[in-house]
Structures are given as structure tokens and as C-alpha cells.
Amino acid sequence: MSHDLRFTRSALLQQRAHHLIPGGAHTYAKGDDQYPVLAPGFIERGHGCRVWDVDGNEYIEYGMGNRAVGLGHAYRPVVDAVREALKDGCNFTRPARIEVECAETLLDLIEGAEMVKFCKDGSDATSGAVRLARAYTGRDLVACCADHPFFSTDDWFIGTIPVNAGVPEATRRLTVTFRYNDIASVRQMFETHQGQIAALIMEAARADEPENDFLHEVQTLCRQNGTLFILDEMITGFRWHRGGAQREYGIVPDLSCFGKALGNGFAVSALAGKREYMRLGGLDHTDRPRVFLLSTTHGAETHALAAAMATTRTYRDEPVIEHLYRQGETLRRGLSQAAERHRIGHLVKPVGRGCCLAFTTFDEDGKPSQGLRSLFLQETIRRGVLMPSLVVSYAHDDEAIERTIEAIDGALAVYARALEDGVERHLVGRPSQVVYRRFNTPPESDATPAMAASR
Known part of the structure; x- marks a missing residue:
């Protein structure tokens, strides 16, 4: 899994998309504001539990089309x-x-x-x-x-x-x-x-x-x-x-x-x-x-x-439901154990049923943090995992789960450092935002996708 991803084609497509499509996407949950700057902007194809973006980067994917793909891509x-x-x-x-x-x-x-x-x-x-x-x-x-x-x-x-x-x-x-x-x-x-x-x-x-x-x-x-x-x-x-x-x-x-x-x-x-x-x-x-x-x-x-x-x-x-629960519970244990190793188990926690798992991202005061969520997503993406949630599919095999836990562990090491020396020292560009906000945030301090892609 590469830590050296490039998003050149995604950045170009994002500029075109925002000119033509309000929000740049047809689902707000898929919008650029929901992800860190260092994230794939567009997916080219998917198979099983893996997807490839327009720049050729490969990811193990979770959420699976906002929970719409329960069996795996191109089943x-x-x-x-x-x-x-x-x-x-x-x-x-x-x-x-x-x-x-x-x-x-x-x-x-x-x-x-x-x-x-x-x-x-x-x-x-x-x-x-x-x-x-x-x-x-x-x-x-x-x-x-x-x-x-x-x-x-x-x-x-x-x-x-x-x-x-x-x-x-x-x-x-x-x-x-x-x-x-x-x-x-x-x-x-x-x-x-x-x-x-x-x-x-x-x-x-x-x-x-x-x-x-x-x-x-x-x-x-x-x-x-x-x-x-x-x-x-x-x-x-x-x-x-x-x-x-x-x-x-x-x-x-x-x-x-x-x-x-x-x-x-x-x-x-x-x-x-x-x-x-x-x-x-x-x-x-x-x-x-x-x-x-x-x-x-x-x-x-x-x-x-x-x-x-x-x-x-x-x-x-087929035992689809049983598989979802089993793999989700393995992820729950893996995330919890990794968070405890980095002494942040009270801040990053799995929540929900194993078949539909999500996670918390809190700051040192125990408050939800979009900055830390963005950093966590950024660092798992760098390690080849695209996980706005940890919602599994029938296609998530044991190897995918094991590699995901490894990526989570690496990302949480960065998360723990950010708690000590500040999120801004580790997060590239602006943090993600909540969908339900009455007004958009002024863009003055935001790093643009094109700037981020050159890193």
C-alpha cells in the first residue's frame, strides 16, 4: 500500500465537475467537502471490495456506495x-x-x-x-x-x-x-x-x-x-x-x-x-x-x-448476513486494540453493529472533531483504504480486513501525534465538513485540490 498517492486527474475532474454540477457530485455524502484534500476525487472502477480511482490508485473500500453494494462491486x-x-x-x-x-x-x-x-x-x-x-x-x-x-x-x-x-x-x-x-x-x-x-x-x-x-x-x-x-x-x-x-x-x-x-x-x-x-x-x-x-x-x-x-x-x-457480522466484529476488535495501543481508545472507537460499523473521532476534550476525522481519513487513504465508515460487504475477505487493520494502526499513530502537536501540522488543507450546515465555509484558508495533488 503506497503512502505516495497522486490525484492529478482527480483534481482536474473536480474543477470541471464543480463548474457543471452543483456540489460537484450528485450525492452530498460523496462531495469533496466530506473528505480531506488528499483523497481520490473520482472512482474509475470497482471489483469485490476494492476500487481504483481515475489516477490508478487502488483502495480497499468501505461504505460500499453509501451501503448500497452489500455483496461487492460487480458481483x-x-x-x-x-x-x-x-x-x-x-x-x-x-x-x-x-x-x-x-x-x-x-x-x-x-x-x-x-x-x-x-x-x-x-x-x-x-x-x-x-x-x-x-x-x-x-x-x-x-x-x-x-x-x-x-x-x-x-x-x-x-x-x-x-x-x-x-x-x-x-x-x-x-x-x-x-x-x-x-x-x-x-x-x-x-x-x-x-x-x-x-x-x-x-x-x-x-x-x-x-x-x-x-x-x-x-x-x-x-x-x-x-x-x-x-x-x-x-x-x-x-x-x-x-x-x-x-x-x-x-x-x-x-x-x-x-x-x-x-x-x-x-x-x-x-x-x-x-x-x-x-x-x-x-x-x-x-x-x-x-x-x-x-x-x-x-x-x-x-x-x-x-x-x-x-x-x-x-x-x-448464502450466509451473507453472517459474513457481514463476522468481518465487522473483526474490524471492531482490530480498531479498538489499535486505538488502545496508541492510548486513544477513549477518542477513536467503533460504534454500531458489526454489520454496519462506524467510528468516532474525538479531540482531547472528548468533542467530535472534523479536523481529526479528516486526518484519520487522509492517513488511511495514504495506506490504501477508503473508509468514511467501516461498513463491510460480502466481498470483504480476511486479507482485506487484516490490511485494513494495519492501515488503521498506522493512521492512529499519526492521530496520536496530532493530539500532541496540532492537527494542522499533519492535515493537508482544510478539514472536511458536516453535510447539514446552513452556510458554506469561506474558502480563504482552504488548500485547493490542485495544490494538494502535487504533494
Whole structure:
């Protein structure tokens, strides 16, 4: 693994990208501001758990397309299924047979779900669930968990975050929030907005596990208040359990939303749920108004559904989930042991389930530090590992895990020195920034990508 990486082509592409694309990328989590200056700007190709940037540098990758690639890049059974579907076309005037077959395949895995509609991204699925709940209940308010970072690009959620420019104030007032593992906050929310909340949406878990039967208590309150209980399984689905986190925790929501790993990187997501609610988007009911539910030109492209079927069958037939947990726990131990060796185990710690591992980067006062996070990323990148998280895939073998732990150990040695003599002596250029900030930081002191590339 080289410590002497060059990013010349990336720097040139970054200049062009920012001229043509707001933010320089089509996903804010992939933006330049989320990484140190010494980082690959563009990925050329990937195979398994490894990727190569446009300058030819090789990395063991984690996060895997923001958790969308659970089996590994270019996973052969999925690619073969996509190729087979594409040779006969991908989009027609009437539905394709694979739409029924894929629905049956997914619903076989999701306990309690009776109907499903496919779409392209998580925002479509969660917003479809919200619209359905509002139509069913005749109410306007939506409740979402304030401790879960992202539910949709649509106004009903974006209005709750600092980057809410462009969302009307009237729309912002239609979403209320509660705290995770704080049932009192949920109860208070329902008391404050009696008879007004159409839907409550949350992830089953993030870094923290549900405590004191929290999920079931929330569901009980939803039932008592006539509110639909929605689980966002974009991340937990196909990681916590092949049947989703709902299977892991033994709870059946009214509606649930799947995406990301559903197609191993191909664009497909799903809104699944009980027939009582989903039928309102159909053609057969006459007792309620129709719901215009997820009508998308590309939502059921045959190659994407072929990818979803191949992916779900792999999860069904192979020990994917077990592998994710095993490799993640090995990483947890490796990071923890390395941090303890460098006497910073209280500052850099693995967090979350082994199947979906992240890490903390604190300063000497125990406060989150973007500077130290950037330095940690910079130093692992120099050692051939691209790890905004430690989210593994089915392709992360023992060798990859071992090399990653070695890279982490080397990076933490630099981290420890930076605590003594200052981050600025080790970090090249500006630190990364949080996505949810109301204004951009003035660029006066920032080192540009082009300057950094020459180092």
C-alpha cells in the first residue's frame, strides 16, 4: 500500500465537475467537502471490495456506495442477471412479467408485507409511505425521529434540518420530531398533537440498539392514536437480518421502505406494507379516494428488478448476513486494540453493529472533531483504504480486513501525534465538513485540490 498517492486527474475532474454540477457530485455524502484534500476525487472502477480511482490508485473500500453494494462491486450473479435482462430491453408500454416475479420474491422475505411498489430511490419510497398515511388517516402531520439523519430529499423531511432553504414555512410546520429511545418524548408529541399525526417514521436502529422495548412501545402509541407506523429499512434492510431489522426485533410495521442493498448498487427501492393501506394506490377499491402512489417511468426497469431478484436470492441462499457480522466484529476488535495501543481508545472507537460499523473521532476534550476525522481519513487513504465508515460487504475477505487493520494502526499513530502537536501540522488543507450546515465555509484558508495533488 503506497503512502505516495497522486490525484492529478482527480483534481482536474473536480474543477470541471464543480463548474457543471452543483456540489460537484450528485450525492452530498460523496462531495469533496466530506473528505480531506488528499483523497481520490473520482472512482474509475470497482471489483469485490476494492476500487481504483481515475489516477490508478487502488483502495480497499468501505461504505460500499453509501451501503448500497452489500455483496461487492460487480458481483457476478447480479451482473449476469442484469445483462440477461438488458438483452431484451428494459422499459415497455405495459408491465413486464418480472415485476410480478420480483414482488413475489421480495414479499417472501418481508414478514407481514402483502403488497409492494418499486421505485428508484429511498426518498421516493419514504415519501410514498407518507402520502399513503396521510390519505388513509386524513391527517396532515408527520412525525420523524430527530436522531436519525436522513429520510428523504422531499420537503416534509428537509424542512426539519438546517439546510432547509427553499422549503416553505407552512410545510416545515407539518413535520414534528421525537427522540430515539425516549418514549416520553413520543408520548408528549402525541399529547401535543392529538388526532393530527398521520404517520410516524423512523429507522429501527442506528448506532444505538432499541432499549426497554422502545420499538414496540412506539408502535403501541401509534395504534392508540390512529397513526401509521413506518420503518425506514434503507440501511438496516439486508444488513441486520435478511428479513430486515423488523425481523431481527420481532416487529411488523404498517409500512416499510427498502432500498440501497436491495439491488447491490443498481437503482431500485421498494415501499412494502399491509394490503389495507397499500390498496389505496390500486384500481379496485371504491370506499376511499384514490392515492397517486409511486407512478414512475423508470421504477420497474427490468434490469434493476433482475438485480433485486438476484440480490435477494443471494441473501436468502448464502450466509451473507453472517459474513457481514463476522468481518465487522473483526474490524471492531482490530480498531479498538489499535486505538488502545496508541492510548486513544477513549477518542477513536467503533460504534454500531458489526454489520454496519462506524467510528468516532474525538479531540482531547472528548468533542467530535472534523479536523481529526479528516486526518484519520487522509492517513488511511495514504495506506490504501477508503473508509468514511467501516461498513463491510460480502466481498470483504480476511486479507482485506487484516490490511485494513494495519492501515488503521498506522493512521492512529499519526492521530496520536496530532493530539500532541496540532492537527494542522499533519492535515493537508482544510478539514472536511458536516453535510447539514446552513452556510458554506469561506474558502480563504482552504488548500485547493490542485495544490494538494502535487504533494
